[in-house]
Each structure stands twice: as structure tokens, then as C-alpha cells.
Amino acid sequence: MNPDLSKQAVLTIETLCELGCSHVNQLIDDARKGHKLDVLSDFEAAEIELIIEELSQIMMIYNKQD
Numbered sequence: 001m002n003p004d005l006s007k008q009a010v011l012t013i014e015t016l017c018e019l020g021c022s023h024v025n026q027l028i029d030d031a032r033k034g035h036k037l038d039v040l041s042d043f044e045a046a047e048i049e050l051i052i053e054e055l056s057q058i059m060m061i062y063n064k065q066d
Contacts, residue, residue, distance in 0.1 A: 002054055009043065009051050016055065021062055024055055 001010055016024055016039070031037055031052045040048045 002050055005050055005054065006047065009047055009054075012040070012043075013051060013054055013058075017058060021059065024059055028052060028056055028059065 001013070005013070016027065027037060027039070031048070037048070040051060043051065
């Protein structure tokens with residue numbers, strides 16, 4: 001994981017991943033479309049970008065396995 005992520009961000013990423021691939025993919029898609037993400041409302045914009053990037057990298061790994 002990106003060392004620039006806060007502990008809260010890492011915990012949020014882990015929690016989101018537990019919700020499943022479909023949920024994470026939808027979250028990534030919404031973020032890329034510029035939608036406000038309530039689940040990430042506690043974070044500053046720069047950290048939200050890091051979180052979305054981390055989730056995207058995680059999903060690339062899962063998509064390669066399929």
C-alpha cells in the first residue's frame with residue numbers, strides 16, 4: 001500500500017474491499033465520473049485521490065486473475 005496513506009485511509013480501503021469487487025468497481029467508476037463519495041467524506045481531496053488510485057491498483061490485480 002501507498003505509504004502516504006493515513007491509517008484511517010488504509011482501514012477504509014480494507015473495509016471497502018470487504019464489500020466485494022462489484023462495490024469497489026462502482027465506487028471507482030463514480031469517483032472517476034466526479035461524483036461525491038459519502039463513504040470518503042472524512043478525507044481531503046488529495047487523500048481521496050490516493051484511496052481511489054490504491055483501490056484501482058487492487059482491482060487491476062483481481063481483474064488479471066479472472
